[in-house]
Amino acid sequence: MYDFLRFVPDANIDFGFENYVVFAESKIKVNKFYKARLIKAESVNELISKLKRVRNDEIVGVYSSNLKVNREAVMRKKVDVLLDGVDRKLDYKTIKLAAEKNVIIEICFSKYVKTNNLMRLFEEDLELIRIINKFDTPFALTSAASNCYEMRTKKQIYDFFSFLGANIKSAEKHAIKLIREYYDPNFILDGLEILE
Numbered sequence: 493m494y495d496f497l498r499f500v501p502d503a504n505i506d507f508g509f510e511n512y513v514v515f516a517e518s519k520i521k522v523n524k525f526y527k528a529r530l531i532k533a534e535s536v537n538e539l540i541s542k543l544k545r546v547r548n549d550e551i552v553g554v555y556s557s558n559l560k561v562n563r564e565a566v567m568r569k570k571v572d573v574l575l576d577g578v579d580r581k582l583d584y585k586t587i588k589l590a591a592e593k594n595v596i597i598e599i600c601f602s603k604y605v606k607t608n609n610l611m612r613l614f615e616e617d618l619e620l621i622r623i624i625n626k627f628d629t630p631f632a633l634t635s636a637a638s639n640c641y642e643m644r645t646k647k648q649i650y651d652f653f654s655f656l657g658a659n660i661k662s663a664e665k666h667a668i669k670l671i672r673e674y675y676d677p678n679f680i681l682d683g684l685e686i687l688e
Contacts, residue, residue: 494667496553496573496598496634500525501643507635508646513671515553515575526671528553530575536564543570551674553598557581566590572670576600576636578607584623591629596666599658600636601649614656621657630666633658 495509500522514522515530528551533539539554539561546552553573554565559581565571566589574582574590576598590597599620604613624631633653637643650660672679678686 493664494526494632494634494671495643495646495649496528496575496600496632496636497525497643498530498636498638499640501640505640505643507643511671513551515551526551526675528573530555531565532556533561533565534558536561539564539568543568546570549674551670555580559583559586562586563589566593566595571595573598573632576603576634578603578613582620587620587623587629588627591627594630596630596632596670597624598632598634598636599653600634601644601652602636602638602642605642617653617656621653625657625659628662630669631658631663632667632670633660633663 493510494513496513496515498515500514500520501512503524511526513526513528515528517530520527529546531542531552531554533542533556551572552570553575554571555575555577556562557579562574562582563586565574566586573596599617604610607613633649635642635644635649654660669682
């Protein structure tokens with residue numbers, strides 16, 4: 493239903509998604525898209541200092557190639573999403589902890605466009621999806637495009653990851669829940685909302 497991007501797309505773009513969440517490091521103006529904060533950190537201290545500057549009313553995604561930073565990010569209350577990329581490192585403990593802390597793990601398609609080592613990515617994502625299914629960890633299937641050429645249709649992304657064993661309905665449910673948590677005024681918590 494929602495795609496996570498790293499750039500502001502054209503307003504009339506249509507790839508089959510209901511809307512887009514734009515992750516950016518600085519404050520940007522997005523008219524009809526949902527905005528979110530992107531935090532890139534290579535050390536735990538850098539992550540903590542950047543999280544101190546983040547407001548509580550915005551979606552926060554963390555991207556790091558350091559396993560310790562990703563584990564620390566999962567334990568932080570302000571972090572909503574662990575963003576994906578070619579060099580992101582996750583282990584069994586971090587994925588299990590993400591399930592306990594309700595942090596969404598992004599699995600993106602754009603890393604397959606950017607890399608030469610496809611077999612390594614296939615193996616990593618197969619293992620990641622297997623562990624996610626085991627612990628019912630929140631996850632989202634996205635394009636994570638940093639430009640319009642890396643974008644793919646919803647059907648292409650979902651077909652690709654369903655081939656790898658991902659549960660598409662579960663991924664949609666977690667993305668919708670994240671958006672409702674920040675942008676729906678009637679949403680209180682999962683299963684509880686204000687009726688007019």
